Structure formats: structure tokens, C-alpha cells
Amino acid sequence: MSHTQSLNNYLDAKPTLAEPSYPSNCLEFARHLAESLSSNGHAKNGKTSLKIILVGGGLGGLATAIALKQSGHHVTVYEKAGELSEIGAGIQVPSNSTRILIKLGLEKYLKPFVTEPEAIVIRRWQNGKVIGNTRLIPDFVDSFKAPYYVVHRADFLSALHKKALDEKIEINLGHKVSGYDPMKGDIILEDGTTHSGDLIVAADGIHSIARKCILGEDMVFQESGLAAYRNTVDVKRMRDDPEVSWVLERPSMNVWVGDAGHAMTYTIGSGKTFNFVLAHPDTTDPSTWDQRDNIGDMKSRFAGWDPVVTKIIGMVDSTLKWPLLNGSPLSRWASGKLVILGDAAHPMLPYMSQGAAMAVEDAAALTRALSKMESPAQLEEALGIFEKVRIKRTGQMHQASLLNSQLWHLADGPWQEARDAAMEPEVKGFPFAHSPNQWSDPATQMWCYGYDCEKEIDKEWENSLNK
């Protein structure tokens, strides 16, 4: 027996380590070893190659198209818009998302456009005093093996688009889907033509028509009573003002939190643009909003906040007021040969900065579930497992986002003071076991950013085999 053979035999002698039922990462080393052994010489592609129609060319749809194509499926995308576009604002791409994107080969497409902030700094609304601090560099790369990026949405979408084209995925722009036949696996386009697939994946966004088709009625949206002004500011103007230029000096995300509102800020476009989102209560009907009133409204709503915030507001030329919609967790994401993902399946408040990240996880999880199929007859089982794992994860993220909207928006008083006192250790750099800052709280952090959606699908598949 050669030395290599005996080493392989030794490695193959897998010990039976019982998986704990409590949240623990003590077996992470074993999972990494098992993964690298199984990928050594074995194709990761699914055993069953499907003809998949993907509806929606947003962040979720394109990430899913790339993951499915790389797994050996034939993928065709239908997007209603004549060209792919995103609103002119920034987006956070947290480590649980970048880990998947990097695995899909997107690093070289994204890298020229991203900023990697050093930290997320929480500040008091009135004077900018630091009350919370989550160190991203080096902590997140060390702990979660992936960077935390911020990027302009248009650059993110264009990176996915370029990668999809390099993967030779057919993308049909200007094709609106007007109906579905889930049992047959058909989509009906607005021009009346029908296209069939073994599977239809609908990533058609928050106002999804596929969702209605699966549920028989639309999701109930909960009143969030919240809206956001989404702005970008030219950094040249900020650099010229010493009172605000420090915000640009070291790339960090700064979020000012106060009674019923917050201001989230970071630079995008490799430091050329400043992204500035102001969340505030608004119970009026969005159909009555006149976008021309925004600048004046924004100024009066944030009057009295830290002069840094009000000065930057003064530099905004135009702003977009956006309703913050809060869906409700669904009991089903699939019916027949139709499945939904991304915002179509889990619209949530953006307060964990995880909506698109959940869609990227959906992409990897769906691909993994389909890779388990030995034959097309197992589609229902694979979709059932995908749906079960993802409904749990995204439902929990939905809750975490809601909790952040309460934690950040406390009015001044004893609850706010106790919250701020509980964050003091992280600000002072002392060790801590818990924090009301969910980005820092060790247990929440591990659950949020250390989550491995493929492993969860594997576990659920094993469970279903043992039933």
C-alpha cells in the first residue's frame, strides 16, 4: 500500500461524532474536513439536470441562475424590464452572503466596486456619541471566513449580470410573465406565448404574482408605519467641509439611532459616493406621496439631530422616499413545479441588512437541495426540504429585523439608557457575552453570519431519509 493510499484510508475512517442538538460549533473542524474530502475528486454537480425557467433578473434571481447553472442545470431567465437596473443607492453584502458569492466565483466581478468597512459604529442621534461598535475587520473575516462589503446596487447587479453572461445563461429582457401553470411547469408571457420547464423559480420581487399563484391569495403585509429617504451624496462636497469630512476618512458604517428613526451611512463606488438612508415613521399612504416634498420633509423630521447628520442632509439635492414593507412569514413557497424565493418569499424590514443576503442564501440552498435528487421524480421532496429550511431561517431573520427596529428606535429614557449601558463593553473594547447590538451579540452574530445554508439542507435531507 502506497503512503498516499494509507493516508486516504486513515482520513476515510470517519469517526462517528454525534451532532449536538444545541447550538454549538465544536464540530466545525469535522465539517470542514468532510467537505474537503468529499469535494476531492467528486463532482459537486447534481445527478439530475433540469430545464429551469427563472423569472426575475434582480439580485436574487441572477444569483440563483448562476448557482443553478454551475450545478449542471439548464437555466433561462425572463425579466420584464428592458434593461437590468437597481435604484441608485447602496447595499450591504454581509459575510453570510459574500461567502456564497465568492464560492460562485463572483469575487473578481465585485472586488473593483466594493468597499470593505472596518466597523459598524452606532451613534447617539443628538450628538454622534459612539454607543455601539461592531468590528468587522479583522473579526468577521476571522470568524466567518468571508468579508463584509458595501457596494452600489447597480454595481452589484452588473457584477451578477456579467457573471451570468460568462456562464452562458440565456437572459431574456423585456419579457413579462403574466401567469403560471405550476402543475405543468409553464409560464405564460404577456405576449401570450407559453414556455415550459421541469422547474419554474420565481424571484419576481416583493409584488410577486407567482406568490399569489402558490398561495391562492396574496401575502398579508403588516403595517410597518415606516419609510426611508434613500440618498446619495457627492463625497467631494463632504470632503470640503471639515465638520463632516471625518465620516469619509476610514471606511466604516455609521448609524445614528434615535426616537423612531435612524440614519445609516457608508461610502460606496470605491469611496466616490456617500450612501445615506434615513428611516422614519410614516403612516400615510405611499400612493399620496409627492416626491418633490421630500427634501423639506426630511430636513424637518431630522431637525435637532447631530449637526453632522443635518449638515449632510443639507448636501442632498434629491431624495427618494421609499415605503418599508413588512411581509409575514409564509407556510409554503412551492406548489407543483413552481417555487418562489428572494423578496417574493420573504419581504422584511431592512434592519438586519439581510434581504438580498437571504436571497443569495436561497440560491445556494435551492441548488444544494436539487443536487440531492437522484431523478426528476424527487422534485417535490427537494422543494419540500428547501422550503422547510428556508422558511425557518428567513422567518428568524424577519424577527431579528423587527427587533432591531425596536432596539434602535427607543425614545430617550430608562430603556434607552439601559440599552446604551449594555453596549459599553464593546465600545471600550472589553470582552462581552451579550449585547443589544445584534451585529455584535456573539450568539446572534454566529447565527446570522456563520450560518451555512448548504449544511442545513444536508441535515434536513438526512433527517428525511431517516424518517
Ligand SMILES: Cc1cc2nc3c(=O)[nH]c(=O)nc-3n(C[C@H](O)[C@H](O)[C@H](O)COP(=O)(O)OP(=O)(O)OC[C@H]3O[C@@H](n4cnc5c(N)ncnc54)[C@H](O)[C@@H]3O)c2cc1C
Ligand atoms: C431601504 C432598503 C435597504 C436595504 N438594504 C439591504 C442591505 O443592506 N442588504 C441586503 O442584503 N438587503 C437589503 N435590502 C433588501 C434588498 O434590497 C432586497 O431583499 C433584494 O433587492 C431583493 O431582491 P430580489 O431579487 O428578490 O427582488 P427584486 O430586486 O425586486 O427583483 C425582482 C425582479 O423581478 C422582475 N419581475 C417582477 N415581476 C416580473 C414578471 N411578472 N415577469 C418578469 N420579471 C418580473 C423585476 O423587474 C425585478 O428585476 C434593503 C431594502 C431596502 C428597501
